[in-house]
Amino acid sequence: METDISSLNTVHQCNCILGKQTFHPLVSIVNLSPKNWGQLDCLKVGFYAVLLNEGYCKNLIYGREKCDFSDGTILFFSPGETIEIKERTEILHSEGWLLTFHPEFISGTSLGMNIDNYTFFNYKKNEALHLSFREQKNICKCLKDIEEELHWSIDIYSKTLISKYIEIFLDYCTRFYTRQFITRCEINKKIIHKVETIIENILLNKEINTFKSSATKYCASQLSISDAYLEDLLKYETGMRMNEYIQIKCINIAKKSLLETNKSYNQIAKDLGFPSSQYFSRLFKRITGITPTEYKSQN
DSSP: OOOOOEEEOOHHHHEEETTTOOOOOOOOOOOEEGGGGGTOOOESSSSSEEEEEEEEOOOOOTTTTTTOOOOOEEEEETTTEEOOOOTTTTOOOOOOEEEEEOOOOTSSHHHHHGGOOOOGGSSSSGGGGEEOHHHHHHHHHHHHHHHHHSSSOOOOHHHHHHHHHHHHHHHHHHHHHHHHHHHHHHHHHHHHHHHHHHHHHHHHSEEEEEHHHHHHHHHHHHHTSSSHHHHHHHHHHSSOOHHHHHHHHHHHHHHHHHHHSOHHHHHHHHHHTTTTTHHHHHHHHHHSSSOOHHHHHOO
């Protein structure tokens, strides 16, 4: 039996399904209760959506670990994504908030220019944000500020003010995701160790050039996490993006080869998939402060 998917291209359509009045055609905030969802199966949204489930629900997991808070959970949906309702019964029985805003609403605003920085819109749903009681209260205050502004008549200030409130809300989400990385430090270390093992095995044994072009996607698929989450986790734990991380790993392998084998640095550069020995030498010097030849002679 096929799943009944309702495609919602406008914020107003979403409001109608939820039985809520539309105060602005491009943005909405709905205080949810279980009855809002009715008999819905899935909603495919043509706009950004943020779903806050309030309070603790033993069935509401979304990737929650033992080290995570459980006083609220936030899910993020980008345009084109599907919100599964019937398959996630915890949504049917939850209370909370649903924030929706259309890409056209944020066009030309600070939020519109920075929306790609909120990478959690590209996370998997089992990489949700789990809130403490204090964080949830803060988030709810942000959402109420948006709701209050929406109840004003639309004027020349509406777009600026509402988009700023949404931006503040998303900035707090970024802050709390960073806190979640902190409380997950031991789990993160294990993930980084697995990434390190995957990269080292690829660099030593497989098609390096092909791997470099899709390293994040490959590692993420091996670990069953999203590309965006892996990049953010790696950035938090190491201060580096994947391409920088791989460069460091390449240079470490090169240093070992220079000392433990008779290979020339030209051959090592070729083995590690560098486009030329000159490029390899420049990168080696940028990272270590000396050339490959100088490194070998000094050690």
